[in-house]
Amino acid sequence: MTNIVKQTKYSLIMIGVTIITWGFALPFLPDHIPMQFTYSGEERWGTNKYLAGLFFVSLMLIVYLLGILKPKIDPERAAYSVFKNFYFISIFLTEVLIYIVSVLLALNAMGYDINIQIIIVCSIGFIFLFVGNYLPKIPTNWFVGIRNPWTITNDDVWIKIHRNTGKLYMIIGLVFLVMGMLNVINRPLIVITIIICVLYPHIHSFVMFRKK
Structure with missing residues (x-):
């Protein structure tokens, strides 16, 4: 304790x-x-x-x-x-x-x-950068990282997905920071980005698993 x-x-x-x-x-x-x-x-x-x-x-x-x-x-x-x-x-x-x-x-x-949106978007951008930097270093586990049947059961898929998703998150983090600092809060882009963040790792891991 x-x-x-x-x-x-x-x-x-x-x-x-x-x-x-x-x-x-x-x-x-x-x-x-x-x-x-x-x-x-x-x-x-x-x-x-x-x-x-x-x-x-x-x-x-x-x-x-x-x-x-x-x-x-x-x-x-x-x-x-x-x-x-x-x-x-x-x-x-x-x-x-x-x-x-x-x-x-x-x-x-x-x-x-106070423009709450700018501060929140920039904060989320920093979090994406942080997570993107650490994702490739996370070993296989059940609670942290990109967890689905294809990553959990295959270490190679886990490693590659976390490396690629880490790069994606770094890019997204920079995009959010630029939007926040320039005060260009594009809501459709934010929604699309979130959808990509959710779908990409799972779709890509499924495709990679099927190729094994």
Whole structure:
């Protein structure tokens, strides 16, 4: 248990920072916090400021708990020792992204003119770059990486798919960063990119497996 806490200390710190931030901000926040917006920038739905803070803290706790439980129930748990740095950094980055979104929504509710889309798109771009850099280093396992019947059962397919997908994610990360920095948020391109990210690894791994 001590080892897990040590490995995930930055994620725990991030959760603590979120609790402190919202605890400090609550007296200054309006009662209603917009949580989602339409393409035109209008509020889609919102909630009470206390529930908003509770939502983000709870979400971070769920991410953290799932993150530390996964290695314990993975049949290939021994593989985690090879890529544990990537795994725990990924959890931390997810916590950071949730924190950034929560702060942006709070500032927006307080009346600050913030382009939330630009910051989120750039943040996602950095995450794509990070994941793309580490994907080729991940060994076969049941919980992290491109997991399907064709990669799990064939090490060669796993290695090639993760190498190729890593390159794709690096390119996508750069595209997102450019869109964010130039303030050119192309929604159709973002949707197409996400579809490619989901479909490409599985289609390619199936084709590669059939050729074996």
